[in-house]
Amino acid sequence: MTTQIFQVSTLYGTATLAAALDSGAFRPADRRTLLVCNNAATPETTPGPDRMPGFERLRERFDDVISYNETIFPFHPGGWAPRPEDLPLWERHLRLAWDLGDDDVELAVESIQVNPSLSLAQMFTGAPVTVYADGLMSYGPTRNKIDPLVGTRVDRLLHLDLVPGLRPLLLTEFDVPAQIVPTAAFTKVLAELAGGGEGLPDIEEPALLLGQYLSALGILSAEQEEDLHVRMLKGAVELGHQRVVFKPHPSAPARFTSTLEREAERLGADLTVLDTPILAEVLYQRMRPALVVGCFSTALLTASALYGLPTARVGTDTLLDRLSPFENSNRVPVTLVDALLPDLTDRAAVTAQRPGMDVTALGELVRAVGFTMQPKIYPELRGAAEEYLTKHLNPHTLRYFKRKRLTSLALPGGVPAQLSFIPRNATVRRVARKARNLRRVVRR
Numbered sequence: 001m002t003t004q005i006f007q008v009s010t011l012y013g014t015a016t017l018a019a020a021l022d023s024g025a026f027r028p029a030d031r032r033t034l035l036v037c038n039n040a041a042t043p044e045t046t047p048g049p050d051r052m053p054g055f056e057r058l059r060e061r062f063d064d065v066i067s068y069n070e071t072i073f074p075f076h077p078g079g080w081a082p083r084p085e086d087l088p089l090w091e092r093h094l095r096l097a098w099d100l101g102d103d104d105v106e107l108a109v110e111s112i113q114v115n116p117s118l119s120l121a122q123m124f125t126g127a128p129v130t131v132y133a134d135g136l137m138s139y140g141p142t143r144n145k146i147d148p149l150v151g152t153r154v155d156r157l158l159h160l161d162l163v164p165g166l167r168p169l170l171l172t173e174f175d176v177p178a179q180i181v182p183t184a185a186f187t188k189v190l191a192e193l194a195g196g197g198e199g200l201p202d203i204e205e206p207a208l209l210l211g212q213y214l215s216a217l218g219i220l221s222a223e224q225e226e227d228l229h230v231r232m233l234k235g236a237v238e239l240g241h242q243r244v245v246f247k248p249h250p251s252a253p254a255r256f257t258s259t260l261e262r263e264a265e266r267l268g269a270d271l272t273v274l275d276t277p278i279l280a281e282v283l284y285q286r287m288r289p290a291l292v293v294g295c296f297s298t299a300l301l302t303a304s305a306l307y308g309l310p311t312a313r314v315g316t317d318t319l320l321d322r323l324s325p326f327e328n329s330n331r332v333p334v335t336l337v338d339a340l341l342p343d344l345t346d347r348a349a350v351t352a353q354r355p356g357m358d359v360t361a362l363g364e365l366v367r368a369v370g371f372t373m374q375p376k377i378y379p380e381l382r383g384a385a386e387e388y389l390t391k392h393l394n395p396h397t398l399r400y401f402k403r404k405r406l407t408s409l410a411l412p413g414g415v416p417a418q419l420s421f422i423p424r425n426a427t428v429r430r431v432a433r434k435a436r437n438l439r440r441v442v443r444r
Contacts, residue, residue, distance in 0.1 A: 003103040004029040006062065007120060009037045009077075011052040011279060012298075013110055013134040015193065018058045019186040020132065020158055025179065029106065033098065034062040037077040037116050038069050041216070046250065053278055054193035066098055068116060077116040082123060090123045108132055112154065112171070113144045121150045131171060132158040132181075135298040138168040140332030141370040145377055146174075160186060162301040163336060165359035169370045173377050187306055194285040201272050203287055207241035209233065210280060210294035211256065213249035219322060219330070226259045228315045232293045233263055233271070235314060235344035239351075241291060243270050250277040284309060293344055295319065296330070296337040304341065310353050312344040313337050317399060326405050327373040335369055335400050336362070364388045365400065372405050389413050 004026060008014045014034070020026060040046035049055060050065060059065065068077055071094070082090045095101065108130040109117035121129050131154055138159040151174040159168055161180045168178045209232045214220045220228065229246070236244055246260055257273050264271035274283075280299035283289070284307045292303040292311045296319060303309040316338035323331050340356040342349035357365065368388040371381035389401075389412040398413065407414030 001031070001101070001103040002029045002106065003031040003033060003100055004106045004108065005033050005035050005120070005124075007035045007037060007068070007107070007109045007117060008049055009039045009110065010134060011049040011055060011058075011193075012281075013132070014049050014055065014058050015189045015279070016132055016134045016158070016160060016181060016186065017108065018061050019189045020181045021061050022189065023182045023185040025158060025181065026108070026130075031064075031103070032062045034059075034065045035068050035120075036065060038067075039076075039078045039116075043069055043076070047277060053276065054282070057192045057195070058189070071097055078114070081115050081119045084122075087123055087125065091125065094123060106130070108158075110134065111137075112150070113142050113146055118146075118150065121153065122147075125149075127153070129154045130156055130158060131176070133168070133170065134160070136162060136296075136301065136333035136336055137329055138170045138178075139163065139166055139336060139366055140329060141169050141327075141374040142171055142173060142377055143327065143329040143374075148174075151176075160302075162298065162305050163340070163359065163362070164305065166363055166366065169332075169366060169378075183306060190279070190281045191285065193279060194282045199276060200274070200278070200283070200286055201245075203243060203245060203272060205288055205290040206243040206245045206272070207236035207239075207291045207293060208280070208283060208287065208289040209236065209244060209246045210292065210297045210299055211246065211248040211252055212295055212297055213252040214295065214319075216252075217330075219319065222255070224318075226256055228295060228318075229256060229260050230263050232314050232344070233260060233269065234267065235312070236291060236293055237267050237269050239291065239344075239347060242268075243272075245272045245274065245283070245287065245289070247274050247278075247280060247283065281307075291350070294337075296334040298333070300337055300341060310350070311341050312350045313341045314344045316343075320399050326402055331373060332366060332369060335365065338399070339365060361392075364392070365397070369400055372401060372409060372411070375409055385411060 006017050008017065036048055036050045038048035072080055105124050105127040107120060107124060107127050109120055110132055111117050112121060112131045138157060154171055154174060154176050157168060157171055157176050157178045158181055159178060161183055211229060215222045215225045233244060248257060261271060281302055284303055289309055292300060292309050293314060294300045295313065295315045300311050304311045316334050319334045320338065339362055342354055344350060365388065367381050368385040371378050371385040393413045403414055
């Protein structure tokens with residue numbers, strides 16, 4: 001007997017898996033189990049993907065649905081991991097709790113480098129692992145160094161073709177092949193979800209604003225995020241859009257909405273705030289927005305790549321500057337959106353939907369950024385990073401890097417050209433280390 005366990009934390013991810021199953025990406029199995037993980041900060045008050053509108057339309061592809069939160073209660077899926085010495089014990093417990101018996105287990109997980117995906121792969125020792133990506137992070141580097149006992153068991157990376165022609169960097173350190181989930185299969189699944197959008201306002205071709213709740217991630221303050229939403233609204237109105245729909249993040253506080261409503265009244269715009277947690281892709285099909293505006297949401301690229309809708313970005317320059325640490329896994333998604341989509345304040349570019357960087361140049365940029373983010377995981381990319389920076393570094397492309405980071409890695413652009421020998425000079429580096437050590441001693 002073979003049981004396939006599909007771990008999900010979002011409805012978008014569930015739709016991705018449904019499309020992969022429909023397209024024959026998974027071999028037949030005796031049992032297919034959907035393992036739902038609610039990774040919200042307070043899962044008790046935030047609905048999981050199995051409570052989102054449209055979930056029942058995807059549910060039929062699986063034999064049963066299990067809550068990972070209930071299994072490990074009172075621990076949180078994202079913050080708990082079993083001790084290494086307890087892994088065999090936990091595998092026996094899960095096999096008993098989930099009625100797996102002696103079945104051969106195959107895993108399909110998201111974000112293998114963090115929990116709960118990493119814990120599942122460790123508990124089911126020896127199970128083959130498929131990693132699926134439901135967003136733009138698949139194009140970036142693996143955020144943490146993965147234990148080879150886990151990484152070598154990953155047989156493929158399933159991902160959506162959100163940037164046609166761009167190859168994902170995720171898990172390439174283990175030579176994991178990337179496999180595209182067919183766009184036609186994915187849009188067909190999304191069409192199923194669109195049929196369940198009851199209660200949505202009947203609005204045609206509005207400007208659709210996408211909220212992300214970045215303050216919860218510590219990237220922006222609450223005030224800065226409110227200002228970001230206001231900038232979205234102002235930019236859309238200045239482009240002539242009087243009907244505006246705001247889709248807030250499900251976990252965002254109500255104050256974000258009230259601030260936006262006051263600004264809409266001041267501008268004379270007809271603003272509708274959606275209070276139903278629903279995928280942006282459902283709105284694309286039901287409303288056919290005249291413009292989709294956001295910061296760096298994956299939904300921006302599904303709008304442009306999958307539905308051919310006009311898009312515009314806001315605030316990516318601020319995000320590129322504020323993301324910390326430099327290896328923050330959101331850096332590549334922000335980079336992609338910034339490089340591909342027009343800025344909302346550039347009326348001509350938004351109107352013409354002027355294409356951004358071509359895919360060849362974009363691939364070179366992503367590899368360079370990926371190396372600067374994770375030089376120890378991808379040392380083989382140093383040459384590509386040096387070549388890109390030597391040929392293409394200018395005031396515009398410098399936004400994707402930090403001079404301090406380039407200097408620490410002895411890459412072009414880190415210091416003035418006439419001093420470029422310093423990071424590579426062993427004597428100078430040795431003296432600098434001694435000076436730093438002496439300063440620490442003096443401070444004590």
